[in-house]
Amino acid sequence: METLRPVRRTLLRDTAYEAIRDAIVRGDLPPGAPVRDADLAERLGLSRAPVRDALARLTAEGLVESKPQSYTRVTRLVPRDVRDAAAVVRAMQELAARTAVPFLVDADITVMRTANGRFRDATRAGDVAGALHADDLIHDVLVAACGNRAVAATIERYTPLIRRLEWRRFGTADAAHGSAELHDRLIEACAARDAAAAARITAEIWRTLEELADDPDYPDDQDGPGEPDGPEGPDEPSA
Structure with missing residues (x-):
């Protein structure tokens, strides 16, 4: 039964990170799009814990931004x-x-x-x-x-x-x-x-x-993304 070892949490976290990162890069999750750990976890077939870890890493890397009790979303192109x-x-x-x-x-x-x-x-x-x-x-x-x-x-x-x-x-x-x-x-x-x-x-x-x-066709948002256009309820609490 040695081959039936538990899957390492870090592997799931990395899998979630790569999938969400690639979706952002391709534009499947466009700039400004809200991201919710529960929704992403369901779409990826994972628990919410590795998805949250992935979102934290993507936030540190500047692809996702979050305001507590307000929103978590893909950053705009600055x-x-x-x-x-x-x-x-x-x-x-x-x-x-x-x-x-x-x-x-x-x-x-x-x-x-x-x-x-x-x-x-x-x-x-x-x-x-x-x-x-x-x-x-x-x-x-x-x-x-x-x-x-x-x-x-x-x-x-x-x-x-x-x-x-x-x-x-x-x-x-x-x-x-x-x-x-x-x-x-x-x-x-x-x-x-x-x-x-x-x-x-x-x-x-x-x-x-x-x-x-610097291409003139590239979206220009020098002052940052600002607030969402409308209310977007807080992220769901941790399970």
């Missing part, structure tokens, strides 16, 4: 916040690239090239989720090779806030093609063990996200 998060991620990714390149092996380069091939295939197919996953694989090679836990933790902390912007970016053919070309340049710099070039190209890749936040 360009200033996205630019700030993108700037931090860019700096950390640049540091990771600069530090990692001397330690890369040929297998790492192969992983990056394969991932970029998947990235191209995903963008041609309109598979934004697949493109984001492949994009992560490329940059994760450098983050892992740099061996800096603070860099990895900072990237993990701030990346969710810019995911909605990345989803929009990879949803356009021109932007996706440009990203694949930048990946090619990055991979070639890594293959040549040119740390300075890899860091410079990495910064260029992530700077495009900051620029996208």
